Amino acid sequence: xxxxxxxxxxxxxxxxxxxxxxxxxxxxxxxxxxxxxxxxxxxxxxxxxxxxxxxxxxxxxxxxxxxxxxxxxxxxxxxxxxxxxxxxxxxxxxxxxxxxxxxxxxxxxxxxxxxxxxxxxxxxxxxxxxxxxxxxxxxxxxxxxxxxxxxxxxxxxxxxxxxxxxxxxxxxxxxxxxxxxxxxxxxxxxxxxxxxxxxxxxxxxxxxxxxxxxxxxxxxxxxxxxxxxxxxxxxxxxxxxxxxxxxxxxxxxxxxxxxxxxxxxxxxxxxxxxxxxxxxxxxxxxxxxxxxxxxxxxxxxxxxxxxxxxxxxxxxxxxxxxxxxxxxxxxxxxxxxxxxxxxxxxxxxxxxxxxxxxxxxxxxxxxxxxxxxxxxxxxxxxxxxxxxxxxxxxxxxxxxxxxxxxxxxxxxxxxxxxxxxxxxxxxxxxxxxxxxxxxxxxxxxxxxxxxxxxxxxxxxxxxxxxxxxxxxxxxxxxxxxxxxxxxxxxxxxxxxxxxxxxxxxxxx
Numbered sequence: 001x002x003x004x005x006x007x008x009x010x011x012x013x014x015x016x017x018x019x020x021x022x023x024x025x026x027x028x029x030x031x032x033x034x035x036x037x038x039x040x041x042x043x044x045x046x047x048x049x050x051x052x053x054x055x056x057x058x059x060x061x062x063x064x065x066x067x068x069x070x071x072x073x074x075x076x077x078x079x080x081x082x083x084x085x086x087x088x089x090x091x092x093x094x095x096x097x098x099x100x101x102x103x104x105x106x107x108x109x110x111x112x113x114x115x116x117x118x119x120x121x122x123x124x125x126x127x128x129x130x131x132x133x134x135x136x137x138x139x140x141x142x143x144x145x146x147x148x149x150x151x152x153x154x155x156x157x158x159x160x161x162x163x164x165x166x167x168x169x170x171x172x173x174x175x176x177x178x179x180x181x182x183x184x185x186x187x188x189x190x191x192x193x194x195x196x197x198x199x200x201x202x203x204x205x206x207x208x209x210x211x212x213x214x215x216x217x218x219x220x221x222x223x224x225x226x227x228x229x230x231x232x233x234x235x236x237x238x239x240x241x242x243x244x245x246x247x248x249x250x251x252x253x254x255x256x257x258x259x260x261x262x263x264x265x266x267x268x269x270x271x272x273x274x275x276x277x278x279x280x281x282x283x284x285x286x287x288x289x290x291x292x293x294x295x296x297x298x299x300x301x302x303x304x305x306x307x308x309x310x311x312x313x314x315x316x317x318x319x320x321x322x323x324x325x326x327x328x329x330x331x332x333x334x335x336x337x338x339x340x341x342x343x344x345x346x347x348x349x350x351x352x353x354x355x356x357x358x359x360x361x362x363x364x365x366x367x368x369x370x371x372x373x374x375x376x377x378x379x380x381x382x383x384x385x386x387x388x389x390x391x392x393x394x395x396x397x398x399x400x401x402x403x404x405x406x407x408x409x410x411x412x413x414x415x416x417x418x419x420x421x422x423x424x425x426x427x428x429x430x431x432x433x434x435x436x437x438x439x440x441x442x443x444x445x446x447x448x449x450x451x452x453x454x455x456x457x458x459x460x461x462x463x464x465x466x467x468x469x470x471x472x473x474x475x476x477x478x479x480x481x482x483x484x485x486x487x488x489x490x491x492x493x494x495x496x497x498x499x500x501x502x503x504x505x506x507x508x
Contacts, residue, residue, distance in 0.1 A: 239266075434467045
């Protein structure tokens with residue numbers, strides 16, 4: 001098989017054309033239907049001038065219609081670039097300036113917030129248009145033939161997608177992933193479905209994230225259905241288990257907590273695989289999942305947008321090695337340099353889009369510097385003990401402290417602010433703002449900070465706790481904020497004071 005993304009859909013459509021490919025709410029599509037609809041989108045995008053190397057940027061709440069856009073973009077050799085629907089207009093404009101897309105696609109609810117396109121960029125609507133005068137892609141695609149007019153120009157080494165991830169500077173970096181790397185990522189993970197019969201997976205991951213599309217392709221590599229859960233509430237997942245009888249569910253810890261808290265009855269004994277990761281995992285949560293899903297094979301997975309899935313800790317090893325992320329997968333080399341985990345393998349990213357210096361910082365001779373500080377035991381099992389770089393990982397999202405600090409800089413009464421991540425059993429980490437106040441000012445409630453940030457940055461980046469220090473620690477030579485020292489002060493204060501649970505003024 002040619003190692004390109006469209007080939008996964010093409011093989012499934014020709015092998016099991018009438019099998020369920022995807023569901024969302026009450027909508028269902030077979031592999032043949034997705035393949036034909038993708039063909040119409042291929043011809044439509046080609047007629048709009050989209051060609052190899054062009055960026056196609058999407059910001060919309062997920063619908064099945066997006067799948068045809070995704071695979072059509074791949075077929076043409078263009079580059080799919082999804083954007084978080086929670087991003088505000090200013091954030092999306094910055095991303096458009098960075099990626100310079102040929103085509104920007106939004107749903108009507110996001111398009112009404114204001115223009116984000118540059119001169120010469122095509123703007124289109126996917127889904128009901130409302131009052132928009134932009135091109136409506138679904139309507140335009142219906143008039144196109146289902147068979148592509150041109151052969152695909154794609155090679156395995158071509159970039160197929162750019163997924164955005166936050167860096168320590170605050171500006172998102174576009175992670176370029178090739179067809180071959182993405183194809184290999186999906187094939188490695190697809191082996192989970194060997195013993196699952198014809199049953200598929202409930203997909204809880206957001207589809208602006210590489211893992212969302214990766215899990216879709218993992219399922220389709222084994223011709224299994226992907227059942228999308230748009231809001232990932234506990235009750236919604238419980239109802240979906242009853243409706244679809246899935247074999248596998250992967251969810252971050254915060255979502256698993258919602259499932260366990262749901263009052264909707266469901267049969268957990270039918271599930272064959274459960275997985276989690278993206279943040280620090282509480283072993284007690286995995287024990288509760290084992291009790292609720294007694295016949296499920298459990299896994300904790302570690303990876304990143306830049307590398308894909310890298311390590312896994314499976315079933316009985318979870319209890320024996322609490323806190324570990326497991327062993328590197330097949331074909332993946334690992335090493336520890338100055339305490340930092342480095343990985344090398346065929347699934348690694350091509351680089352950060354148009355950012356050669358930042359690419360060179362993390363990719364050296366094929367080795368990817370993860371930024372995670374680790375310890376490795378005598379059996380090779382890896383445990384993350386800290387982070388060399390400053391990004392915060394909360395509920396599967398990456399958050400740049402510098403971006404939040406910039407957005408808070410004009411908050412009344414602040415002389416300075418530092419943002420750090422604090423460990424949290426549900427979210428992995430939460431955003432914490434540590435302030436230095438003007439004379440006579442009180443530590444502001446966290447609600448006021450969040451209100452100030454509304455409309456400036458996405459809500460998942462907002463602080464959940466706020467503290468005030470008499471003075472923020474800074475380096476003597478350069479005056480730079482000492483983020484690690486600030487974090488240590490907050491942790492020590494929280495351990496000694498009940499007030500530390502919500503925040504407050506730290507004296508001394």
